[in-house]
Amino acid sequence: MSVTPFIVLSAILFTIGAVGVLTRRNAIVVFMCVELMLNASNLALVTFSRANGNLDGQIAAFFVMVVAAAEVVVGLAIIMTIFRTRRSASVDDASLLKY
């Protein structure tokens, strides 16, 4: 089994996620892009796990999923709160904490 297509896909997904995080203003979309990056790395982990014939990568992928789930809980709660007070989900509007 060649790992190349998987890794290429993973890289494409990661890049889409990263560009999304940097360019989109909507907090929900930014959040989804972060999830995309996490899953791209999961794909790479599982690919290398298969290629190397051991389970370390898959265990790491599970950890990433757990962390991602916890992150979603906290992140969505924050976005909800911000939306309630500001009537906006734009990450650029929440810029009071600065120099």
Add this chain to the structure above:
Amino acid sequence: MTTAMTAHVLMHAPPVVDPSSAHGVFSILWLVIALPALGAVVLLLGGKRTDRWGHLLGVATVATSFLLSLILFISLLGRHSGNRQVSQHLWTWFTAGSYHVEFGLLYDQLSALFLLLITGVGALIHVYSVGYMEHDDRRRRFFGYLNLFITAMLILVLASDFVGVFLGWEGVGLASYLLIGFWQHKPTAAAAAKKAFVINRIGDIGLSLGASLIFVTFGSTSFAVVSANAHNASSGTLTAIGLLLLLAACGKSAQFPLQSWLLDAMEGPTPVSALIHAATMVTAGVYLIVRSNFIFSLTENARTGVIVVGCITLLMGAVIGCAKDDIKKALAGSTMSQIGYMVLAAGLGPAGYAFAIFHLLTHGFFKANMFLGAGSVMHGMDDDVNMRHYGALRKAMPYTFATFSIGYLAILGVPPFAGFWSKDKIIEAAFGDNLVVGLCALIGAGVTAFYMTRLMLLTFLSEKRWEKDVHPHESPTVMTVPLMALAGLSAVGGLLLVNNWITTWLSPVVGAHVEHKLGVGSVGMSLIALVVVVLGAAIAWQLVGQRPIPTVAPEKVSFLTRAARADLYGDAFNDEVIVKPGVAGIRGLLVFDATIVDGIVEGLAAAFTAVSNAFRHVQNGFVRSYALMLFAGALVVLFALLAVNFG
């Protein structure tokens, strides 16, 4: 050649301090110090409760010390002359590695005489002070300080170790500071006290460095060890030690160039001037030189320094004394001059040590007598010290006049009074050493006669020039009795020379006396000195006694008089050479501190602030810009790893 040199060294080898342990009557030695110390502690810590009887306790402790000293002295007289050094070990003071300092006392022929002088004259001055300070609210404190002074002075002369001497030395300086500034509400007195303290510190540096050098050289600072090993040290080291000890002596004894504090120290109460600045404290320098004879006898160069200092000071003091209208300052100039004689004699080595001590004792008698007499005069003249306001006091104060006259004859060196014997011997020894030194001493004697005659004429003789509402009266008995006792001692002090007692007595401490034979002989020398003295007195009689004395000091006077009135510009010299450059240096340092040091510190802070201000704009609050930085950072790390691993 070598044998000859060894013989030479042995002949002049100074005696070794080798005391036997104190027992019997000598075991009370520590009490001599402890009694005044107890008095000082009770009076200074007891506070107001001791006000009523404090002065009596002060007198009693010193008087008892005197009695003990007398008993000790008589016991010492009863011993064989080779067995008159007694030591008492009190406790181990401190230990550092191989260095042990024992707190011990050394009672020998030299300290025995000092003990009698300090406690004897000290007790008389205590008695006198009871009357003199009667109307002072803080009399009890005054007696506390006097007792403290006596304690420190006794430690100084009884210590068996240079470190112990240093303790007494500093204690004396402290007591002197407290007593000069006793009337601290007067700014002049406070300033005089500070001046005395600061100038004394310069001398103290000499003593501490000298003691340190002694320790480095001999591994010990006790007199016994140092005197036994002194001949092993190199002559350069000995000279350095000698010169450092001379610096110390200059500070405490008000010798050139550290003389300027003594005249200002007259701001203190008059008994202080009598006790500290005439009879005892200022003699500490002479004591130090004579006590360290085992150093000075071996170093010709240091002794030359001592002689030069003595000569300069004895002439300076005498010249200053000629122009002062303040009776106490005239006497202070005289003290400087007389101590110059002692230092000069001490510098002559074995030919002069005994005479230095002899003159120190007689001077202690007649100068204390005259200072107390001056205090008695001031007491009667409402504390006016200007002699131009005196005159014709011989009738108003007969006892003061009579006792002062004896002191006057003694300091002039008129036979048979004490000063004749002691000063004459110094002049004789000085001529034996060097013609110039002898001439200095001889001229000094003439000038002494001049200023003392002037002082007598202005104060007791001539016509009345009293201020209005001043009614001179004789002082109370408690003040005149000490005057009489001191006058008696001034008259008969010369008896110490009978049969060369003093030189024989001191020879185990300072080495065998060396006599120089003079061409004119001893009697001829005395006659010459007497002629010079009479000449000085006659000139004073002619210049001061035969014309009216203005009550305000004349302005148009010769340069020499002006210089003498300004203490021969000693203060001006210090001001120009030490104070002003010092102040300028400090100002420079201040500027350096404000510009360079502060500039570096503040400049660094300003630079950090500026950089921070520039970088704080990075914190712009936009999450996406933070994310961009995160990615950029991750990329940098990634490329760095790639470069390291595959580069």
